[in-house]
Amino acid sequence: MFLCGEDQQLHSFSSINRGLFITALIRNLHSRQKALSCIFVPLVLLAVALLCPHTQSVTFIWIRLSGAICIPIFLPLTVLFLICVSRSPEASVLQWPPPLPSQDQLWDPVAPMLLLAWITLHTLLYFMPLGKVSEGLLLRDGTRLKYPINGFHALCISGVLLMLLLGLGAPMGYLFELLVPLAVCAIAVSFVFSVYLYIRSFWAPSHALALGGNTGNPLYDFFIGRELNPRIGSFDLKYFCELRPGLIGWVVINFGMLMKEVELRGSPSLAMILVNSFQLLYVADALWNEEAVLSTMDIVHDGFGFMLVFGDLAWVPFTYGLQAAFLVVHPQALTSLRAAAIIALNGAGYYIFRKSNSQKNQFRRDPSHPTVARLETIATATGKRLLVSGWWGFVRHPNYLGDLLMALAWSLPCGFSHLLPYFYVIYFTVLLIHREDRDERQCRAKYGLAWDTYCRRVPYRIFPYIY
Numbered sequence: 001m002f003l004c005g006e007d008q009q010l011h012s013f014s015s016i017n018r019g020l021f022i023t024a025l026i027r028n029l030h031s032r033q034k035a036l037s038c039i040f041v042p043l044v045l046l047a048v049a050l051l052c053p054h055t056q057s058v059t060f061i062w063i064r065l066s067g068a069i070c071i072p073i074f075l076p077l078t079v080l081f082l083i084c085v086s087r088s089p090e091a092s093v094l095q096w097p098p099p100l101p102s103q104d105q106l107w108d109p110v111a112p113m114l115l116l117a118w119i120t121l122h123t124l125l126y127f128m129p130l131g132k133v134s135e136g137l138l139l140r141d142g143t144r145l146k147y148p149i150n151g152f153h154a155l156c157i158s159g160v161l162l163m164l165l166l167g168l169g170a171p172m173g174y175l176f177e178l179l180v181p182l183a184v185c186a187i188a189v190s191f192v193f194s195v196y197l198y199i200r201s202f203w204a205p206s207h208a209l210a211l212g213g214n215t216g217n218p219l220y221d222f223f224i225g226r227e228l229n230p231r232i233g234s235f236d237l238k239y240f241c242e243l244r245p246g247l248i249g250w251v252v253i254n255f256g257m258l259m260k261e262v263e264l265r266g267s268p269s270l271a272m273i274l275v276n277s278f279q280l281l282y283v284a285d286a287l288w289n290e291e292a293v294l295s296t297m298d299i300v301h302d303g304f305g306f307m308l309v310f311g312d313l314a315w316v317p318f319t320y321g322l323q324a325a326f327l328v329v330h331p332q333a334l335t336s337l338r339a340a341a342i343i344a345l346n347g348a349g350y351y352i353f354r355k356s357n358s359q360k361n362q363f364r365r366d367p368s369h370p371t372v373a374r375l376e377t378i379a380t381a382t383g384k385r386l387l388v389s390g391w392w393g394f395v396r397h398p399n400y401l402g403d404l405l406m407a408l409a410w411s412l413p414c415g416f417s418h419l420l421p422y423f424y425v426i427y428f429t430v431l432l433i434h435r436e437d438r439d440e441r442q443c444r445a446k447y448g449l450a451w452d453t454y455c456r457r458v459p460y461r462i463f464p465y466i467y
């Protein structure tokens with residue numbers, strides 16, 4: 001199942017696998033139904049639990065609880081499943097039985113060492129006296145936490161170290177073979193770290209706990225996260241995980257896939273270069289605008305539990321770059337015209353994403369700044385104003401629209417023959433629709449009538465004239 005040599009070998013792999021697949025399919029029709037229900041029951045629970053977090057009936061509380069039990073099992077399996085599918089010749093997300101990795105493909109002693117070295121490096125870079133120190137939003141106890149803004153420096157230093165390693169002859173393409181063992185280690189680290197966070201939260205003062213993660217139900221609270229900003233001294237664990245090892249790890253893995261392609265075919269394909277460049281731009285942008293993360297929902301409202309730990313350390317690095325892993329095994333020809341159209345789509349998405357995020361951040365920081373002072377606003381009872389013109393007068397979440405256009409542009413270089421490269425854009429659409437709904441409820445609770453007025457003025461949430 002793993003790619004180990006030239007393209008020719010891939011084809012023989014393909015026919016052997018297909019034969020095995022058909023035999024297994026006929027033999028296992030009955031167990032298939034059972035196994036499918038094992039996948040779909042948690043899937044339905046996951047969807048219901050995630051999409052109906054505000055419903056309070058006993059049944060729904062039970063469903064949410066079952067979701068909190070199933071998701072920590074289901075999501076890690078999904079990560080491994082998707083990596084395995086991305087490198088199987090069929091690359092079909094609907095294939096059954098799924099391409100199960102053998103034990104030696106799951107484990108490689110190099111993986112935990114690499115992961116440990118990576119996390120240690122980024123912890124050291126976090127404490128580097130580079131960049132400025134910023135204050136976060138006002139906390140419930142009236143204080144503000146301080147955060148180092150040196151993520152972009154960490155990205156650049158990681159890039160330089162990577163080039164040095166490459167110059168010294170490090171086999172970067174080996175990351176392709178290491179992907180499953182690395183994901184297994186990242187999942188294990190997520191579990192251990194979440195247990196640590198859950199236990200330590202019982203020593204945190206009540207004002208330091210997240211409002212949504214303290215239902216008293218241990219499984220649900222473990223999943224959502226009890227403590228809002230867990231810290232070891234000045235080391236902010238949530239802020240660190242959200243932007244450093246996973247996000248930068250994602251682009252390093254992508255680069256490993258590019259180098260694997262070079263090993264196999266002599267040079268990187270245009271499709272691989274596009275995927276690498278688009279996603280590098282996205283990560284570099286996040287780190288360049290690191291300060292803006294301090295006002296996102298995840299940092300301001302959400303507890304730091306399994307969901308976010310796993311999301312940051314395993315989900316983002318191992319599923320957001322699936323397109324690059326897919327391209328190693330499924331090379332795609334891309335005409336210059338199509339490449340130009342895809343670059344234009346990514347550019348348009350990035351423009352909308354960046355302009356709208358910057359406009360809101362600028363307005364929240366200094367409403368009298370010349371770039372936002374002329375925009376039309378409405379007053380709210382809290383004293384804060386809401387933008388009703390500019391990007392935020394176009395749709396109620398222009399930043400999500402831009403992000404989704406980019407997500408689509410990351411998949412298009414992989415062609416239309418497979419669904420797998422579109423996994424990210426499909427997952428992301430669901431995530432952002434759910435997130436928009438959660439934000440909408442929070443804003444309605446916060447701004448009351450003013451929010452309703454805003455919704456009447458700007459009727460579409462994400463997609464103009466559609467949604």
Ligand SMILES: NC(=O)C1=CN([C@@H]2O[C@H](COP(=O)(O)OP(=O)(O)OC[C@H]3O[C@@H](n4cnc5c(N)ncnc54)[C@H](OP(=O)(O)O)[C@@H]3O)[C@@H](O)[C@H]2O)C=CC1
Nearest residue numbers: 296297357360364385386387388392399400403435439443
């Ligand atoms: N790649 C990924 O996996 C993910 C990416 N993202 C991206 O992260 C970015 C941040 O997203 P997110 O944190 O969800 O939310 P937003 O940046 O969209 O922030 C929402 C908040 O903005 C304020 N706001 C809403 N409407 C207005 C208005 N008209 N005028 C002024 N302020 C307004 C409100 O807060 P208040 O009024 O209190 O200031 C609201 O709670 C987005 O670009 C998103 O696409 C998000 C999740 C995952």
Ligand SMILES: CC(C)=CCC[C@@H](C)[C@H]1CC=C2C3=C(CC[C@@]21C)[C@@]1(C)CC[C@H](O)C(C)(C)[C@@H]1CC3
Nearest residue numbers: 242243285286293296298307308310311312315316
């Ligand atoms: C299925 C599952 C485990 C979901 C967990 C959700 C997390 C993966 C995402 C929640 C919010 C995120 C953000 C980013 C990455 C994904 C997670 C952690 C982000 C860092 C990506 C880069 C952007 O520019 C951003 C900084 C705005 C963004 C912040 C939110």
